[in-house]
Amino acid sequence: MRFDRDVRRKLFSHAMAIACLACVAIAILPLGDILYTSAVNGLKVLSFQFFTQNSPIPCDPRFQTGCSFGGIYNSIQGTLLLIVIAAGIALPVGILCGIYLSEFGANPLGNAARFFADVLAGVPSIVMGVVVFSLFLLLFQDGYITSDYVLSVLSASIALAFIMLPIVARTAEEALRLVPTTTREAALALGIPRYRVVLRIVLRSARSAVITGGLLAVARAAGETAPLIILNPGNLFPFAPALGLHQTTASLPISIYRWIVSPYPNWQADAWGATFVLVILMLGISVAARLALRERFGAALR
Amino acid sequence: MVPRPSDTSAGSETPRDPGVIVSPRGRFSRLRDRRFWVRVADRLFTGATGAAALVILGIATLLVLLLVQSSYPSLTRFGFGFLYGTVWNPNQTVLSPLIFGALPAIYGTMVIAAIGMLFGVPLSLGIAIFLTELSPGWLRGGLSFVIELLAAIPSVVYGVWGLIVVVPLMATTVEPGLHATLGQLPGLSGVFAAPASGYNGFSYLTAGIILAIMVIPTISSVSREAFLVVPNDQREAALSLGATSWETTRLSVLPYARRGVLGAITLGLGRAIGETIAIVLVVGNSYAISGSLFSSGTTIAAFIATEFGEANGIERAALLELGLVLLAVSLLINVGARLLVRRGIGPVGGAE
Numbered sequence: 285m286r287f288d289r290d291v292r293r294k295l296f297s298h299a300m301a302i303a304c305l306a307c308v309a310i311a312i313l314p315l316g317d318i319l320y321t322s323a324v325n326g327l328k329v330l331s332f333q334f335f336t337q338n339s340p341i342p343c344d345p346r347f348q349t350g351c352s353f354g355g356i357y358n359s360i361q362g363t364l365l366l367i368v369i370a371a372g373i374a375l376p377v378g379i380l381c382g383i384y385l386s387e388f389g390a391n392p393l394g395n396a397a398r399f400f401a402d403v404l405a406g407v408p409s410i411v412m413g414v415v416v417f418s419l420f421l422l423l424f425q426d427g428y429i430t431s432d433y434v435l436s437v438l439s440a441s442i443a444l445a446f447i448m449l450p451i452v453a454r455t456a457e458e459a460l461r462l463v464p465t466t467t468r469e470a471a472l473a474l475g476i477p478r479y480r481v482v483l484r485i486v487l488r489s490a491r492s493a494v495i496t497g498g499l500l501a502v503a504r505a506a507g508e509t510a511p512l513i514i515l516n517p518g519n520l521f522p523f524a525p526a527l528g529l530h531q532t533t534a535s536l537p538i539s540i541y542r543w544i545v546s547p548y549p550n551w552q553a554d555a556w557g558a559t560f561v562l563v564i565l566m567l568g569i570s571v572a573a574r575l576a577l578r579e580r581f582g583a584a585l586r
Numbered sequence: 587m588v589p590r591p592s593d594t595s596a597g598s599e600t601p602r603d604p605g606v607i608v609s610p611r612g613r614f615s616r617l618r619d620r621r622f623w624v625r626v627a628d629r630l631f632t633g634a635t636g637a638a639a640l641v642i643l644g645i646a647t648l649l650v651l652l653l654v655q656s657s658y659p660s661l662t663r664f665g666f667g668f669l670y671g672t673v674w675n676p677n678q679t680v681l682s683p684l685i686f687g688a689l690p691a692i693y694g695t696m697v698i699a700a701i702g703m704l705f706g707v708p709l710s711l712g713i714a715i716f717l718t719e720l721s722p723g724w725l726r727g728g729l730s731f732v733i734e735l736l737a738a739i740p741s742v743v744y745g746v747w748g749l750i751v752v753v754p755l756m757a758t759t760v761e762p763g764l765h766a767t768l769g770q771l772p773g774l775s776g777v778f779a780a781p782a783s784g785y786n787g788f789s790y791l792t793a794g795i796i797l798a799i800m801v802i803p804t805i806s807s808v809s810r811e812a813f814l815v816v817p818n819d820q821r822e823a824a825l826s827l828g829a830t831s832w833e834t835t836r837l838s839v840l841p842y843a844r845r846g847v848l849g850a851i852t853l854g855l856g857r858a859i860g861e862t863i864a865i866v867l868v869v870g871n872s873y874a875i876s877g878s879l880f881s882s883g884t885t886i887a888a889f890i891a892t893e894f895g896e897a898n899g900i901e902r903a904a905l906l907e908l909g910l911v912l913l914a915v916s917l918l919i920n921v922g923a924r925l926l927v928r929r930g931i932g933p934v935g936g937a938e
Contacts, residue, residue, distance in 0.1 A: 293830050293833065294830055296830070296832060297830035297831050297832035297833065300720075300832040300835075301716070301720045301831065301832065303712060304712040304713070304715050304716035304720055305716055305720075305721075306712070307708070307709045307710075307711075307712030307713045307716065308712070308713050308716055308717075308729055308733070310709060311709060311713055311733055311736065311799070311802050311806075312732055312733070314736075314747070314799045315732065315735060315736055315739070317747070317751060318739060318743060318744070318747045321747060321750065321751055322743070322746075322747070377638045377641055378638070380634055380635045380637075380638035381635065381638035381639050381641065381642055383635045383638075384632075384635035384636055384638060384639040385639065387635070388632055388635060388636070389639070393636065393639060393640075393643075394639065396643060397639035397640075397642045397643060399924065400642050400643055400646040401642050402920070402924045403646065403917060403920050403921060403924065404642065404645060404646055404649075405920075406853070406856045406857075406860075406916060406917075406919070406920035406923070407649065407860070407913065407916055407917070407920075408859070408860025408861075408862070408887055408912055408913075408916055409860065409862065410860065410862045410887045410890055410891055410909070410912070411649070411653075411860070411909050411912055411913050411916070412649075414653070414890060414894065414905070414906055414909045415648070415649050415652050415653060415909070417894075418652045418653065418655070418656040418906065419648070419652055421656070422652070422655075422656070446645055449641070449642065449645070450642065453638075453642065477624040477627060477628055478628045478631070478632075479627050479628050479630075479631035479632075482631070483631075503738065506740075507739075507740025507741070507742070507743075508740070509740070509741060509742045509862070509863040510741075510862035510863055510887065510891055513862075513863070513891045513894070513895070514890075514891070514894050514895075517895050519895075537740060537742045537863070540742050540743075540746060541742055541745070541863060541866075541867070544745075544746050544749060544750075544867070545749075545867070555746065556746075559742075559743055559746050562740060562742075562743060563739065563740075563743055566738045566739060566740055567735060567738055567739075569738070570734075570735060570737075570738035571735070574731065574734065
């Protein structure tokens with residue numbers, strides 16, 4: 285009798301292990317299919333011209349001749365522009381904030397900032413989009429900016445910066461905390477000023493983890509669609525690169541969204557090409573960031 | 587007690603004023619003193635980092651103030667009726683008054699998030715348990731790496747994949763199949779009822795399934811952290827009593843990590859209610875309430891995304907009020923999750 289019960293328990297344990305393994309398999313399945321589908325459909329339009337030409341005019345070969353696939357040059361330019369400006373704002377401020385949280389943050393301000401950074405990281409990106417819209421509308425109504433800027437590269441970049449900021453700050457803080465206190469004490473004992481200790485020694489030791497956090501934030505912002513739907517809707521000037529901060533721009537996520545829901549074959553085909561490019565870009569950044577992180581800190585930062 | 591010579595001499599000496607640096611070079615000698623500049627640089631540096639921390643607080647305040655301010659016309663005009671009204675009519679005519687009610691969007695958000703959690707939570711916990719407790723060591727690193735990659739896929743890509751792959755599959759196979767099997771059970775016929783327009787695949791269920799996949803990386807990675815801090819003594823105690831590996835997990839690991847797991851689920855829920863573009867692409871975007879999981883609907887975030895571009899005046903204020911509702915719910919959820927997670931397993935990065 286007892287023997288039977290033990291066998292049953294062992295079998296149950298194995299069955300649960302297999303069920304958990306099945307969960308892993310079920311989660312990997314969509315990832316595999318996303319990669320497969322976007323590769324198969326994306327490679328059909330991928331060529332050198334795909335990266336050098338602007339968005340195509342919508343075209344249906346059943347009714348028109350001379351349809352072209354165009355390319356994603358202006359979408360990539362737009363995404364880069366948005367990301368460079370957003371990162372230019374969010375990385376310095378975020379890293380400084382991370383320094384404050386880790387080095388001087390054992391006080392009410394530090395605790396509040398840490399808490400709100402966590403909370404902000406959970407605010408839906410669409411909300412960030414409409415808030416920045418309201419902000420710019422208010423600035424326009426008060427006469428500080430012209431109406432162009434409400435829907436523009438600048439407003440979208442600021443929304444993306446708001447999204448990146450808490451991520452950068454918290455990852456920078458975690459990275460700086462991993463630097464041993466003895467390192468700081470040794471440096472201070474040598475009479476090195478505090479700011480130099482932080483900048484030259486602590487920040488430098490944690491450099492690769494801080495960069496990794498920044499990279500992950502950049503990746504998150506580059507794939508963000510919701511705030512751009514509000515602040516850079518694809519129906520405004522999508523066929524050429526943006527020439528100034530007051531214009532709207534095409535971007536990879538918005539182009540994908542706009543093209544895939546359209547009825548035009550050339551746009552739908554391009555949507556898959558752009559999807560493939562975006563997926564490869566994101567996975568590339570993510571893999572690079574995680575590999576760099578692991579090499580340096582081992583299991584400490586998972 | 588006889589005072590030591592050093593004590594008396596220290597008392598008799600005139601104390602030097604530490605605030606003034608005596609120098610023969612003149613009044614501005616402080617500016618030449620290196621220590622002075624070091625102190626200035628230190629102050630500036632600390633001030634700059636503190637200002638950056640204040641920026642975070644500023645953004646949080648800005649968020650709430652701006653949303654309240656810009657949705658004020660709608661807040662005052664519709665009051666609480668906004669939350670339970672079912673009609674969204676921006677075009678005033680003689681027969682249909684101007685009115686905005688948020689219930690269909692709120693209902694859709696709740697239904698879709700619930701479906702996402704229903705599938706996403708067991709899957710994520712299974713993954714977390716497998717990766718920390720049951721997996722052989724050689725498989726662990728690679729598998730967790732692959733699961734983390736799910737977080738790297740942008741949501742528009744999930745949407746495109748859902749639109750092209752999942753929606754047709756739901757329309758042709760899954761939804762009719764569920765209707766023919768589970769839909770025949772008493773009490774469930776309404777939930778699995780065929781929509782009036784036929785099965786087109788754009789439904790609450792499709793959106794919920796896409797959402798389930800999207801919350802997996804969040805929930806599984808945070809609950810893995812919670813499992814990893816369970817002391818090995820707990821496991822060893824169970825194992826030494828003859829527990830199998832599953833019994834060890836259920837009896838000693840899961841209860842210990844309960845709080846962290848709850849926090850992980852709440853974080854995942856926060857993710858789920860804010861998801862926008864993937865939902866827009868698969869939910870069908872119809873502003874209606876339906877009991878059937880196969881009918882199309884919308885969510886707060888999806889509705890804002892699809893309507894905001896054309897909205898003006900009072901409708902824009904109403905959409906911003908929807909944003910305020912979304913913000914309030916997500917703040918509640920996130921604050922709760924952070925409190926749970928922090929007490930459970932210490933600080934967790936905001937990235938994933």
